[in-house]
Amino acid sequence: MRTRTKIAIVGTGQVGTATAFELIITGLVDDLVLVDRTRQVAASQALDLNQAASAQTFGSTVTSGDYAACGDADIVVITASARLDASAGRDTFLTSSCAIVDTIVPPIVAAGFDGIFVVITNPVDVITDRVMRLSGFPRERVIGTGTALDSLRIRLELARIFGVDEQSIQAYAMGEHGDSQMVPWSAVSFWGKPLDHAIEDNPQRARGIDPDTVLDDAKQSAFQIVKGKGTTSFGIAATTCTIIAAIVRNEHSIIPVSVRLEGEYGHRGICAGVPVILGVNGIQEVVNIHLSEAERRAFDASLGHIRQMQEKSPALPE
Known part of the structure; x- marks a missing residue:
């Protein structure tokens, strides 16, 4: 019986290596x-x-290999992707991302x-659906990073405005991981x-908060990072490891x-960012957030963009 946690990361660019580093310094992975x-x-x-792992106390080992080395992994993280252009949206490299996962998933x-597959590759909602279809796995075991990082960005914006710790705030971005979220x-x-109520009770802290501006600022933060350094890496790596921790630690x-x-x-037959309960077997339950009529329209519109x-x-390979 396997007692060590094995994780494979496919793609060793900045996102893949940042995720790998986060895994070993948090002790989430053995192999x-x-x-x-x-x-x-x-x-x-x-x-x-x-060598970095040897400086930690967790005893993690890091090796390289081919797709065959993923066969006995507990989790495979797919980060391989075309380079993000800061002047364009995440959906502009849809075709290249599809081609990449088409060559990755079947041999694994x-x-x-x-x-369990954890998918980072953008556009993550469409690619998560594609990985699910390519693998034939149930939805519980194909998890896209979705709006997890977007939700963190929302909480950080609200925390900055109100001057409180972001852990004290509960907020979720939903729908597309992209402009329509x-x-x-x-x-x-x-x-x-x-x-x-928080705005009404704390007018000085709220500072005339405008939700639309908060959302716009959070959405644009990724492209600000890309414009300066070429890609986002640490935020998505930490977010991915939060997802992995929920699985590994049940x-x-x-x-x-x-x-x-x-x-x-x-909605049916479409992948989108929504809150779920995560445990050792992957997705255990989709959490139903009660949306207002306006919120429902915004969510439906976001999923309309994903469907487009x-x-x-491209068609799946035969």
Whole structure:
């Protein structure tokens, strides 16, 4: 019986290596394998990270390998992606991302992998759906990072405005991980009370808060990072490790991720960011947020954009 946690990361760019580093310094992984189409890059990153792991007390080991090395992994993280252009949206490299996962998923499944896919590759909602179809896995075991990082950005914006710790705020971005995402403001709470009550009771702290501006600022933060350094890496890596921690430690945490909806929120056959309960077997339950009529329209519109991208996706390989 396997007692060590094995995780494979496919793609050793900045996101993949940042995720790998976060995994080893938090002790979430025992055996970590890096896979990349450029094997020398994966081998060099593994050597560097293995030395970093030796400075920790967790005893993690890092190696490199091919898709066959993913066969006995508990979790496979897919980060491989085309480079994000700060002047364009995440859906502009849909075709290239589809081509990438088309070459990744079948050989991993053929190697005997029967664990959980965690998908970072953008556009993550469409790609999560594609990984699910390519693998034949149930929705519980194909998890996109979805709006998890977007939700963190929303909480950080609200924390900055109100001058409180972001852990004291509950807020979820939902829908597309992209420009059409929405926030159910009626479900946002501070100190256990609704956002509108927090604004009313703390006018000096609220500083004339405008929810639309908060959302716009949060959405644009990723492109500000890309404009300055070429890609986001640390934020998505930490967010991914939060998802992995919920699985490995069976935390039953509520995290907004991209999951195939099967009637929830009135949608079926589409992956989108919604809060779910995560545990050792993956997605245990989709959490139903009660949306207002306006919020429902915004959510439906966001999923409409995801469907448009799905329709533009290349056919699955035969």
